[in-house]
Amino acid sequence: VRGDRSGVATQLEAGAAITPIEDGWYWLHFGLSDQRTHALLETLPVAEASALVRAAEEVQQIHIKNNVTFGTVADLQQGLDGAQDDSGYLHFIVCDKLLVTARRSSLHGPGATLTALQRGLKVTSAEALLEHILLQIIEGFDQRIEMTTDEVDTLEDRIIAGIVKDARPRLGASRRTVVRIFRHLSGLRTMLQRLGRNSSASAGIITLSTH
Numbered sequence: 001v002r003g004d005r006s007g008v009a010t011q012l013e014a015g016a017a018i019t020p021i022e023d024g025w026y027w028l029h030f031g032l033s034d035q036r037t038h039a040l041l042e043t044l045p046v047a048e049a050s051a052l053v054r055a056a057e058e059v060q061q062i063h064i065k066n067n068v069t070f071g072t073v074a075d076l077q078q079g080l081d082g083a084q085d086d087s088g089y090l091h092f093i094v095c096d097k098l099l100v101t102a103r104r105s106s107l108h109g110p111g112a113t114l115t116a117l118q119r120g121l122k123v124t125s126a127e128a129l130l131e132h133i134l135l136q137i138i139e140g141f142d143q144r145i146e147m148t149t150d151e152v153d154t155l156e157d158r159i160i161a162g163i164v165k166d167a168r169p170r171l172g173a174s175r176r177t178v179v180r181i182f183r184h185l186s187g188l189r190t191m192l193q194r195l196g197r198n199s200s201a202s203a204g205i206i207t208l209s210t211h
Contacts, residue, residue, distance in 0.1 A: 001027040001114070003129070007122030025097045025126040029110055032056055032091070032102050040100065044068070044093060053091040053102055060187040068095040069127070073191065074184040075107040075137045076144060087184065090137070092130060099126040101133070109137035134192055141185045148178050 003009045005023035018026060030037035032053075041050035048063065049070035062071035070093040077086045088107050093100045101110055113121075113133045123129045155171040 001029075001117060003027070003123055007124040009117040009121070009123065011118070021097060025099065025123075025129065027099045027101070027126070027129055029114075030100070030102045032104050034102075037100075037102050041093075044095065044100075049093045049095075053093065053100075056089070056091060056102075056104065058089045060184070060191065062191050068093065069130070070094070071191075073109075073134065073137060073188060075103075075109045076140050078106040078108045078111045087180070090133070092133075094126050094130050097126055099129050107137075108140040109133045112136040112140065131192070134188060138185060138188050138192075141181050141188070145178055145181050145185075148174050148181075152178065 001009050002012055002021075003025045009027075018028070028040065030040075038054065041053055044050055048065065049068055052063070052070055052072070057072060058074075060071075060073055062069065070091075072089050072091050074087050075090050077088045088103060088105045090107055090109060091102045103110070110133060113129070113136050116132070116136075117123070121132070123132060152171060152174045155167045155174065158167040159171065
């Protein structure tokens with residue numbers, strides 16, 4: 001995706017050349033198995049950023065070094081019917097006018113952001129685009145917590161009413177889902193706050209474990 005100086009986004013054709021631009025931004029989104037990802041990473045100015053994406057570590061973290069921000073965030077996997085309970089991880093690098101994201105499976109945050117851009121969302125910088133993706137991830141987690149909490153309430157009512165055929169195992173699974181998502185959310189919100197405070201810093205590291 002390419003954004004112009006006013007923030008209007010245009011979908012790039014597969015294999016389109018990525019040329020230097022004076023105004024606007026690029027967003028390149030890859031699967032980690034795509035060899036183009038590794039070729040592009042080798043051209044970036046911070047070796048640690050390339051290494052982090054290649055390692056595909058499943059720990060929420062953000063690093064800021066030499067005006068390059070890079071890290072990993074949790075997100076809900078995206079299926080044909082929408083966001084799922086299973087989590088995946090989005091790896092990102094943002095520098096100057098470029099945002100690179102990579103993932104193993106389809107994820108909610110990038111998908112929701114692409115849809116918003118196609119519907120007319122204007123984003124004026126690569127940094128603002130990353131922030132929008134993170135906010136979409138948080139919104140997806142919030143919605144999943146609300147749905148799962150409703151399911152927990154229904155299952156508890158069934159147990160109280162003596163209808164316990166399959167309620168207890170499902171209740172335990174639902175509670176574990178809520179706990180896991182709360183951990184992801186806590187890390188994401190802290191990451192956004194710290195990212196805002198450190199946006200002008202030349203170097204720093206924030207690691208947010210959700211294990």
